[in-house]
Amino acid sequence: MSELYKLDYQSPIGVIEISGTNKAICSIMFAERDMKLNGMQERTPKVLVECFNQLDEYFKGERREFTFPYILDGTIFQKNVWNALTGILYADTGSYKDIAVTIGNEKAIRAVGSANGRNKLSIVVPCHRIIGSNGKLTGYAGGLWRKEWLLQHERRFKLET
Known part of the structure; x- marks a missing residue:
């Protein structure tokens, strides 16, 4: 399995933890904690950065649909x-x-x-x-x-x- 990366987004309703690989987002979940995975780093995959930016646009009222790749993992x-x-x-x-x-x-x-x-x-x-x-x-x-x-x-x- 590909390496999993994580990034926090501070939304108006709490911390959202974004998890994904180099290719797609695996989860976007509310985390009942303070920010800990703050700040993008040089090795943060482009797809996580794109998800972060699109969530930010959503919360600003500038986005209604999401276009980054994601994985649906279930039955x-x-x-x-x-x-x-x-x-x-x-x-x-x-x-x-x-x-x-x-x-x-x-x-x-x-x-x-x-x-x-x-x-x-x-x-x-x-x-x-x-x-x-x-x-x-x-x-x-x-x-x-x-x-x-x-x-x-x-x-x-x-x-x-």
Whole structure:
């Protein structure tokens, strides 16, 4: 396996740890700690720098889609769910049932929820855009307060354009 590199991004809602190889991003996760992997170094792979810059643009309201390469590491079912999540547009929301229908397995609502919770590419694979079928916020690995912040952030910048 390729060497794994890490880089921290200080977002408005906490530290985000970016992990990846020379070729692709493997995970983007909220870290419940202070910055420790601060600052890019000469050997920081270009893909991590690009991810860092695109996250920065996202938080500034300047980016709605991500273009750097990333790796979806999971089962075929999980990958199908994660790919379906990327179809939920910026500032829009969907439900577990919507995703289950999209992947052609409308009875797999609980399994979709489980796969959603195992997403390792926060923000980029927008699991924060999944809400309950009743319109209420549902679980989020980064904490419901972050999910609410991200949804409000996207709505605010969508309205400005």
